[in-house]
Amino acid sequence: MNILVINPNTSENMTDAIRESARRGAGSGVNVDVVSAARGPRSIEGNLDHCLASVGVLERIAGSIGKYDGYVIACFGDPALEAACEMVDCPVVGIAEAAMHMACFVGSKFSVISVLDRARPTTEELVRKYGLWEKCASIRTTGIAVLDLERDPERAAKRLEEEGRIAVQEDGAEVLLLGCAGLTGMNERLAKAVGVPVLDGVVMAVSLVETLVRHQIRTSKKAMFMKPEKKGIVGYGSVFDVIYTDGPRGDR
Amino acid sequence: MNILVINPNTSENMTDAIRESARRGAGSGVNVDVVSAARGPRSIEGNLDHCLASVGVLERIAGSIGKYDGYVIACFGDPALEAACEMVDCPVVGIAEAAMHMACFVGSKFSVISVLDRARPTTEELVRKYGLWEKCASIRTTGIAVLDLERDPERAAKRLEEEGRIAVQEDGAEVLLLGCAGLTGMNERLAKAVGVPVLDGVVMAVSLVETLVRHQIRTSKKAMFMKPEKKGIVGYGSVFDVIYTDGPRGDR
Amino acid sequence: MNILVINPNTSENMTDAIRESARRGAGSGVNVDVVSAARGPRSIEGNLDHCLASVGVLERIAGSIGKYDGYVIACFGDPALEAACEMVDCPVVGIAEAAMHMACFVGSKFSVISVLDRARPTTEELVRKYGLWEKCASIRTTGIAVLDLERDPERAAKRLEEEGRIAVQEDGAEVLLLGCAGLTGMNERLAKAVGVPVLDGVVMAVSLVETLVRHQIRTSKKAMFMKPEKKGIVGYGSVFDVIYTDGPRGDR
Amino acid sequence: MNILVINPNTSENMTDAIRESARRGAGSGVNVDVVSAARGPRSIEGNLDHCLASVGVLERIAGSIGKYDGYVIACFGDPALEAACEMVDCPVVGIAEAAMHMACFVGSKFSVISVLDRARPTTEELVRKYGLWEKCASIRTTGIAVLDLERDPERAAKRLEEEGRIAVQEDGAEVLLLGCAGLTGMNERLAKAVGVPVLDGVVMAVSLVETLVRHQIRTSKKAMFMKPEKKGIVGYGSVFDVIYTDGPRGDR
Amino acid sequence: MNILVINPNTSENMTDAIRESARRGAGSGVNVDVVSAARGPRSIEGNLDHCLASVGVLERIAGSIGKYDGYVIACFGDPALEAACEMVDCPVVGIAEAAMHMACFVGSKFSVISVLDRARPTTEELVRKYGLWEKCASIRTTGIAVLDLERDPERAAKRLEEEGRIAVQEDGAEVLLLGCAGLTGMNERLAKAVGVPVLDGVVMAVSLVETLVRHQIRTSKKAMFMKPEKKGIVGYGSVFDVIYTDGPRGDR
């Protein structure tokens, strides 16, 4: 089984950290490749970053059609997730949806610990989109930018613990989620510090893709994730031709 | 890794079918035991059945403390799920929650195909409890009682297809869920007939427990699933003593 | 008119207190019997307690079929409520649902003052199940275990007042609900202290059953509370035979 | 105990029918007076009717301060309910809120059978305001105007049965509510015809006021139903002076 | 184009302030008349005020049928809005709905800064009625009564800034709304002080009516805002005859 994990941003250091987690998530006999987007912003913190990174993700998928059994999108905003699900039949899982759904099996309320304050409204929208707002105790932020996480990981760990503790003691969180792929790998230390399970979306997403693939559960091609219609496209070179020349003529 | 799957009803035939699915769900190196509740109704279709079956489930868990790495409750009402999560530290997953959450990874709307009409309001309550009502296109029923499923599986399969087709074509379902453990194993034929993924909660729950165990994610012991308080209990023999003599003195 | 009030736990002291409140709730010409469950935990604080107590409640009802005009389940978790509604045609009311619905007639937001912290997520689920989450200002807890309430009632009263005051002044509560049958009778003193109405679910539930009986409003036997199907049951002696040998053959 | 039931419209015939139901709803020793609004439209079917009728209701209350232990507003739109709750300390209950909350004790889903089609969106808003939308299976209408109900009660009864049957068989209703005070008294026949409980809001509201009064539960004077501020008013004669000259100076 | 702005209360000073804002809101070639209700309370702070003011608003509209192209109701409770929409075909916009919807174009969360504490639950109900509760960060109050605003505008401005700052810094508000027509004109100073957009509902509502009129978008006469049925009315003189003698005979 081959799984491609895509880091939607273009920071190779983060891709290395994601690779480590992703491989820890995978079972035996599962080959996991991890790549960055080839274009896009260095980090994904806001809505513009998200849109620009989405194309980077989609190009990676278009360029690998037929080579993988499943995909993981490794950014807590799940950029381009629905579009990716349209492009392929095999499972595509985002690390935010993975962490949120898995959290529901081990606690009745989760909190997300994210990076900059600006992530709060977008994360709230994401939780609502997945229908899990009732299960969300709070969204907290450390105030540390994505690319600063690796510059001072000790400070990041401390801020995570501070916010995690408040989430558990005041907000009613029973499970914590690492709200950024840049935090991958910090779950164990945080769990020990705060005394509740902490989920790393990268690990969860890889495991979920593996499970779906193992049981041959493919993305539904009815309505939401139907293959794109056959149509012209300009300005993206030929990378998406494999998708757009092959689509249905519409459900007219 | 050892997983105990509990069929909450007392029909051995159904337990056999569940065993087959559960083992198909398990990865290599995973031992799966499947047992019926030792007491309770022959089938679980209403609220009284649910309550009486719950004790059967809990006795199985109390009687196996320390022997398993995780548990599955194999009835689509997820009876006794929260109580079971309190009793042990290891993961306990119900087949309804497993199927519903996994459905969200492969489609934007799911429908549940259940048995008797009376299952509709209780299933609606369950979906709402898990916060996923927005993702539920419909709850449909075949009108065939649980114990009649095995008497005429061909008729059951036909009714499943009829209702599944309506769910997909009229209700907007992109994924279907088998809404009763007695339907386990019927997913592949149904998927072929209706052209969308069909999830078997037994297979999903075993896989999820396996994933949680593999990554050492245990049930949160904060608030909802905290160990029961130390207290007296009468009328249940000694089976729950292991739980109640060992609890905290409260969070006072 | 004869009403049976069931204390789902097995603490006779609490049953005595409930009896006093229940009789205060009843109008003239109404006979109120109050009994404990014959089996189950001494107090009900968590999910396991709730499941085990449920059977005790249901056995009391099965053993009294035909003798009462209505039932009250006197624990703020409303254990076994839906199952009880299935078993009989006459009204069955839980003290939590009674208090919550009645609160809506005298204020636009209520708060529940409960016992241990662990009650918060379960009470939230209960409020949501009844559809009244928008009307709930907060769920607060005193941190005093159920069985400790009677050991030091003065301390309990003081903690109730402290939390009640915060609920009114900070959370926006306009009405308070006693969130545990063990608090029954404490409403008047609390109301005086905080200046808003405080509802005692035991009193409310008895009154509601009386009203329903007086107007011959019986539980709907359509869908949710339909009589249980005829089926076999093992391990519960013969107490539930009166129910299961008499049911419909299903809505097939 | 003295209860005043106010028919918000100015049709004496309907007031007579409401009087009959209200007295049937009252227990022994309860005196029930029933009056029409002194001004307003002959029937209440839309939003303008509702506003104009509200003043009629409020004048009746202002003119009877100190004479009653509780009030019922007998129109299924509950006109002026919140304002009435502000004016007095004693309980005021509307027939819509009464019917909806009581329905929740005997079934998991109710449908409202109303009069003209235009009542659908306003009734939906009312159900949502009370937080009970999840419990509402449907809102159906007979298409018969309020004042035509008494002209051809047989036709009204037939249309009620037709719509009630669809509500039960197709929409999943387990309880029906008479969605107009003009339908009062038709509940028994309808219940017999459709086989589920049918609640008459007039009867329910009188019983609820009686219960609240008996247990000395008064309207909360915190926030929502606080007494009106002391202030000038023009154009309403002196009827509201008793309220406005006596109010608080505000919570500044 | 002629627009009538109605101040639902009977304070001429406030009407003058509203006139100033309303004319600032209007484009060139738009004539804006601003009047007070001819009867009702001096200020609108609670539910009784709201009901009594509603009739004043409706009389102004009934008395001006055919003279205006659109109406604005200038009180943050939007009194009589639905009834007004029934009476005329042309657009009627309330300042609360105007401010709330417009806020959604410039921020993801708004807070309302209102006057007395009692406004909190009614404003919450209003936001919920418009479906925008998810977009509301908080409802805050200055504790200053409506008629005291003009007595000490400096104090009002300071309290607005204090509460506005908390809304932005702690509650997550990205936009602020002036929660009372008596605050009209204070938006610019507040915006400067807190650094986020502040919307004045009077200005917004006039602009929206102008836009709707310019594009000939009239109120839908289907269901909710259908013309009132033809019917008798007593106690309101002849002012509403123009409405009630002209209505449809019902949708029977």
Added chain:
Amino acid sequence: MNILVINPNTSENMTDAIRESARRGAGSGVNVDVVSAARGPRSIEGNLDHCLASVGVLERIAGSIGKYDGYVIACFGDPALEAACEMVDCPVVGIAEAAMHMACFVGSKFSVISVLDRARPTTEELVRKYGLWEKCASIRTTGIAVLDLERDPERAAKRLEEEGRIAVQEDGAEVLLLGCAGLTGMNERLAKAVGVPVLDGVVMAVSLVETLVRHQIRTSKKAMFMKPEKKGIVGYGSVFDVIYTDGPRGDR
């Protein structure tokens, strides 16, 4: 005042139609430029189209910084809306949000008439994101692909009428929205045919931007739409440099 309307797809014919509507929407003294995205798919029907078109929209905005007072995104999926709001201080309005919010002023329920069936789940997600799901009566589709609309406009108009009529008569819609920019200009004919207001999002959005600009209401720069952080970006040429070299250092 200068407004730029961006057609997110690359079909010049559609851009012409949008230009006509946009200019009809604008008041006197408002200059409206209308351009297509320079890259992306010919039409936007699914999630992949949406992502790829988003970049086209954002490039147009980045390339015009400082030249316009406001922007309109003219595709009913509102692609790149949040990112666009981040990039500039002036208002950016999408045609879907414009139509949905404006609909709320003239009716209590709207229906969207869209193109292909696949638009149903994405449109539902959009309505939910804007918080207006309670106001949505239904989402209906004509089954005609975007680019086929202009090939046979008569057929499109007929299908619109058929679906619009069902929305009004069966779903309870009081207002209809054209669910695709390709339908722009068809509102008047449809309104005449079905007898309820029909809103054209292009016209609404231009008017709203004009109103916001006229009253100097700018996008909130707090949280959701804060300027992007200063950061590196690769693979997009220099078009976004104007944004990314100028951003804040984060809220750390």
